[in-house]
Amino acid sequence: MSAVKDAAPPVGARAKLDASRRALYHDLLRQMLHVRYFEEKAGEAYAQGKIGGFCHLYIGQEAVAVGSLAALRPDDYVFAGYREHAHALVRGTTSRAVMAELFGKATGCSKGKGGSMHLFDAARNFLGGHAIVGSHIPLAAGAAFASKYRGTDQVSVCYFGEAAANIGAFHETLNMAALWRLPGIFICENNRYGMGTALERASVVYDISQRSCSYHMAAETVDGMDVLAMYEATRRAVERARAERLPTLLEARTYRYMGHSMADPIHGHYRTKEELEEQKQRDPIAGLRARLEEDGLLDDAQYAELEKGVHAEVEDAVAFAEQSPEPDPAELYTDVYKA
Amino acid sequence: MATRVVMEALSPTMEEGRIVTWLKAEGAAVQVGDVLAEVETDKAVMELQARGDGVLRKVLAPAGATVEVGKLVAVIAAASEDISGLVAAAGAAAPPRTTHPPAAEAAALPRPTAPPPAAPPHATPIPAAEAAWAAGAQSARVATATAGPAASAARVKASPLAKRLARERGIDLRIVTGSGPGGRVIRRDVDAAPVAAAATAAPAAHAAAFEDVPLTQIRKTIARRLVESLGPVPHFFLTTEADMERAWEAREALNALGEEPKISFNDLIVKVVAVALARHRECNAWWQGESIRYFTDVHIGMAVAVDQGLITPVIRNADRKTLREIAAESRNLVERARARRLKPEEYTGGTFSVSNLGMFGIDEFTALINPPEAGIIACGAISQQPVIRDGAVAVRRRMRLTMSCDHRVIDGATGARLLQTVRQLLENPLAMVW
Amino acid sequence: MPVLTYRDALNHALREEMERDPDVFLMGEEVGVYQGAYKVSRGLLQQFGDRRVIDTPIAELGFAGIGVGAAMVGLRPVIEFMTWNFALLAIDEVVNSAAKMLYMSGGQIPIPIVFRGPGGAALQLGAQHSQAFESWLANVPGLKVVAPATPYDAKGLLKSAIRDDNPVIFLEGEMLYNNKGEIPEGEYTVPLGLADVKRAGTDVTIVCHSKTVATAEKAARQLAGEHGLEAEVVDLRTIRPLDTETLLASVRKTNRCVIVEEGWPFCGVGAQVVDEIQRHAFDDLDAPVERVTGADVPMPYNKLLERAAKPSVDAVIGAARRAAYVD
Structure with a gap:
């Protein structure tokens, strides 16, 4: 028996999707396809030695970033961990800029100095790309603090894994965010494994959302494989943050299909192939596609069209990254200090 | 496409x-x-x-x-x-x-590939062939190193400032008396010195007639491991020869029963050494720097060649296992060692080791001890030899065994007693049963 | 000229910069209602309100990170650590976030933040409360490290630190807060990265910063009065970036150097200064460079042992005499 409590939801009567929102649904589907294909090509480029270092792929988790980011405004702040290619892409950083960064090229969104784990796009308020587990949770609260300080209604969203819920920075930040009523949305992407350590082997509390109780903070547990559920839950949290200046802890139950990083096995000592296959039945892309088809909002031709579009974009990004120049050697010593 | x-x-x-x-x-x-x-x-x-x-x-x-x-x-x-x-x-x-199989490759490739399993079991070994390769490669780069500048005896100790001032003022520092620590010439000494005629030009330094070649990773590892074993461990060696006729018969007879797995000489050697160690606990020990740990249980490390080098899977409590059990366990460990699937606890914790190069036709050899263990027995090939027996020349199957001992733990007679028991058990395997 | 304590000089700097720039705010433990653990922030809550003077829980990692996050989106936080001993809990945000953000982001995201508070030993506070972290922090590219010795420098440097677009580590001295000095009327700043010759001399250079400036000055007076040596006292003021120009000019003049610091000797600030000197002023040295440091031990509690563990005037005099070959 699988140790995972989040099996595919039972198929039963459900409300029909709202046909007037067809464009939104298509966009969400396209973005998930975009992220997945981007990550597949990134994995391929890594395997060819074109991407170095650590490279953490997002395949399986697409609904979390796509659904939640759809609920934000362009002037809101976004912070992510080191599995953040998707968040940058969905936020609007171009495929070219992200892929070029993975390739370490001068045209990358961090000029080739950041790499896979340190994507930044200040113009889109995409504020990283942080690779010390939990260290960016206070940073996101800092941006939320700035909104409150300036009297704006911008919210600050922070993505982190469930393993980060055991680190001090998480607890210190949630306490202060609740104490000071900061407009922060803390999205825990619970993919069940901190590298190879299963949630229940690291945390005595299984439901990460319950951690909010200590801080008197609103919380919700969401099916992180359901992009529409992610979208709606984030909208509720955004409303709470903008209108009432209250933070929210959102726990998204999701699953990563790949190894922790490209250098790690997909399954093995810590999880079984059977569990992986079972979780793939919850696939966010297949799930949305099936629902749209069922409700007559998508046909095969339209799906193929979406796929074709993202393939072209990602392939262009790979070619761009390949052809882009390496950083000038003089760049080594720039950007250490701001003049 | x-x-x-x-x-x-x-x-x-x-x-x-x-x-x-x-x-x-x-x-x-x-x-x-x-x-x-x-x-x-x-x-x-x-x-x-x-x-x-x-x-x-x-x-x-x-x-x-x-x-x-x-x-x-x-x-x-x-x-x-x-x-x-x-x-x-x-x-x-x-x-x-x-x-390639490790033995064939060692001589050919400048890589840390496996040599015959004579080296310390967990070390990166130094097969003779590879050492020779390395020596050859080095010697090609060793040029004639000559002596450095000859003036060391005449070297004047002076502060950098004093040297500069002397140079600027044309003062020969060799005639200035230093008042600093150890006679160092300092500024005040130069200030007080008379300006001499043009100082003698220092002899031109020779261009360096040698080349320093940085160590590669593999050479560093080899050097470190070799020093760790041969350096600090005072080795001595004991060699004996055992008559293997009865061991041969015993193995033939056991395998004739048709049970699987078949028993190899290696299995027999593991068993015999283990039983002997159980009787000579003074050799079943670790050198721990401040103490010697004598073990009650006997865990035999068995050197196995794998693609990347050597690994020493351990057969635990080998003295208490049957030959058939040892054979089964040994095959399993060797297979998984070659597939690099051994768990750390399966190749650590040995109390004594054996190494066998009989299958390569090696008559006898010495093996390096795997610290902190205190000994290892190296077995050569079993071959038919003419021996004098009951006053007549007879052809007998013989095997040579060499035991390497850490003298800090095992004295000559102590080691000899263990090796004697090993030989007796090999010559009369039934003694293990009765 | 008005005379102010080091504490009030810092207070004035904070007040003036908060008046000047609405993006500047002060955050830390006890900075508001309590008026500051060392009263550096006295009156600021009353003047600026709790929007800009923010009391925090005891959560150094969290509020240091919140400060860095606020700086990422353009505010100019001043984060007070009650003492630098507690800042070790926040070192990840200081080193991994603040110092590296500009570089990792390819120049997109500067971090204009000041981390300040008292460092070094006070009196009999024991091992965990008595240590100097200059060399740790100055090791990190991306950080600037400032350690003023006088009220004048404290005010001028803090104002510059707050206006700087980089993370600045501002190390105050608990034993310095009550020291008094003249402060000019009106606006002034002291630029970061400039050392100051506190006393001119010809025979030996004494390099120092923060609390050891007073030690060096006292030693210099005694050297002149009792030992016939005129020492030049160079106060680094900023550890990183290091003002090598002023430093080397002095050593080239005196040909001898003693470096005094409160921190531990191994990989200390003095080790870096020696490196600069031996590479750039080798031919000007008439003697090995001497170092006087805190003892290479955790700080003991006992008064006599503690005194023995701190750099003393006598130790500086001894080192200067050795360097000048008097002994």
């Missing part, structure tokens, strides 16, 4: 990978995500997945081959598609390197 299957970089530091096994054969239909092969990286055994749909048309790198990252290892394409161009292009490039 055909999909090129290349050796993928499956870890940040991987530069090449070895195909462990192909899980799909040529001609098999494959889909994206199917596992095509197992690849051994510098970190683990990982899966190589299909990145395209179609038929695995051509495998270019057979199992066992080591291939650089990015090089083509197979082609996936539609059944009817022409892939000859792709295959030809790959053929033109350097062919994959097949990993």
Whole structure:
């Protein structure tokens, strides 16, 4: 028996999707396809030695970033961990800029100095790309603090894994965010494994959302494989943050299909192939596609069209990254200090 | 369109990978995500997945081959598609390197590959052939180092400032008396010195007539491990020869029963050494610097050659196991050692080791101790020899055994008693039973 | 000229910069209602309100990170650590976030933040409360490290630190807060990265910063009065970037150097200064460079042992005499 409590939801009567929102649904589907294909090509480029270092792929988790980011405004702040290619892409950083960064090229969104784990796009308020587990949770609260300080209604969203819920920075930040009523949305992407350590082997509390109780903070547990559920839950949290200046802890139950990083096995000592296959039945892309088809909002031709579009974009990004120049050697010593 | 299957970089530091096994054969239909092969990286055994749909048309790198990252290892394409161009292009490039059995390779390649298992079991070994290679490579670079500047006896100790001032003022520092610590000439001494005639020019320094070659990683490891064993461990060696006729008969008889697994001489040696150690606990010990740990249980480390070097899986409580049990366990450990699938607890914790090069026809050899163990027994080949027996020349099967002892733990007579018991048990295996 | 304590000089700097720039705010433990653990922030809550003077829970990692996050989106936080001993809990945000953000982001995201508070030993506070972290922090590219000795420098440097677009580590001295000095009327700043010759001399250079400036000055007076040596006292003021120009000019003049610091000797600030001197002023040295440091031990509690563990006037005099070959 699988140790995972989040099996595919039972198929039963459900409300029909709202046909007037067809464009939104298509966009969400396209973005998930975009992220997945981007990550597949990134994995391929890594395997060819074109991407170095650590490279953490997002395949399986697409609904979390796509659904939640759809609920934000362009002037809101976004912070992510080191599995953040998707968040940058969905936020609007171009495929070219992200892929070029993975390739370490001068045209990358961090000029080739950041790499896979340190994507930044200040113009889109995409504020990283942080690779010390939990260290960016206070940073996101800092941006939320700035909104409150300036009297704006911008919210600050922070993505982190469930393993980060055991680190001090998480607890210190949630306490202060609740104490000071900061407009922060803390999205825990619970993919069940901190590298190879299963949630229940690291945390005595299984439901990460319950951690909010200590801080008197609103919380919700969401099916992180359901992009529409992610979208709606984030909208509720955004409303709470903008209108009432209250933070929210959102726990998204999701699953990563790949190894922790490209250098790690997909399954093995810590999880079984059977569990992986079972979780793939919850696939966010297949799930949305099936629902749209069922409700007559998508046909095969339209799906193929979406796929074709993202393939072209990602392939262009790979070619761009390949052809882009390496950083000038003089760049080594720039950007250490701001003049 | 055909999909090129290349050796993928499956870890940040991987530069090449070895195909462990192909899980799909040529001609098999494959889909994206199917596992095509197992690849051994510098970190683990990982899966190589299909990145395209179609038929695995051509495998270019057979199992066992080591291939650089990015090089083509197979082609996936539609059944009817022409892939000859792709295959030809790959053929033109350097062919994959097949990993040879360790013994054959040691002499040929400048890599940390496995030598015969004579070296300390967990160390990177120094086979003679490789050492010779290294020496050759070094000697080619060693030029004639000459003596440095000859003036050291006449060297004047002076502060940098004093030297500069003397140079500027044309003062010969050799005639200035230093008032600083150890006679160092300092500014006030130079200030007080008379300006001399032009100072004698210092002899021109010779251009360096030698070259310093930085150590490679492998050379560093070899040097470190060798020093760790031979350096601090005061070795001495005891050699004996055992008559193996009865051991031979016993093995033949046991195997004639038809039970699996078959028993090898190696199994017999493990068992005999273990039983002997149980009777001579003074040799079943670890040197721990401040103390000696004598073990009650006997765990025998058994040197096994693997592709990357040597590993010493441990047969625990070997004195209390039957030969059949030892045979089964030993086969299992060796197989998994070669597949690099041993768990750390399976190759650590030995109390004594054996090494056997009989299968290579080595008559006798000395093995390096695997610290903190205090001894290792090295077995040579069993061969028929003329011996004097009851006053007549007889042809008997004989085997030579050499025990390496850490003199801090084992004294000459102590080691001799163990080796004597080993020989007696080999010559009369029934003694183990009765 | 008005005379102010080091504490009030810092207070004035904070007040003036908060008046000047609405993006500047002060955050830390006890900075508001309590008026500051060392009263550096006295009156600021009353003047600026709790929007800009923010009391925090005891959560150094969290509020240091919140400060860095606020700086990422353009505010100019001043984060007070009650003492630098507690800042070790926040070192990840200081080193991994603040110092590296500009570089990792390819120049997109500067971090204009000041981390300040008292460092070094006070009196009999024991091992965990008595240590100097200059060399740790100055090791990190991306950080600037400032350690003023006088009220004048404290005010001028803090104002510059707050206006700087980089993370600045501002190390105050608990034993310095009550020291008094003249402060000019009106606006002034002291630029970061400039050392100051506190006393001119010809025979030996004494390099120092923060609390050891007073030690060096006292030693210099005694050297002149009792030992016939005129020492030049160079106060680094900023550890990173290091003002090598002023430093080398002095050593080239005196040909001898003693470096005094409160921190531990191994990989200390003095080790870096020696490196600069031996590479750039080798031919000007008439004697090995001497170092006087805190003892290479955790700080003991006992008064006599503690005194023995701190750099003393006598130790500086001894080192200067050795360097000048008087002994």
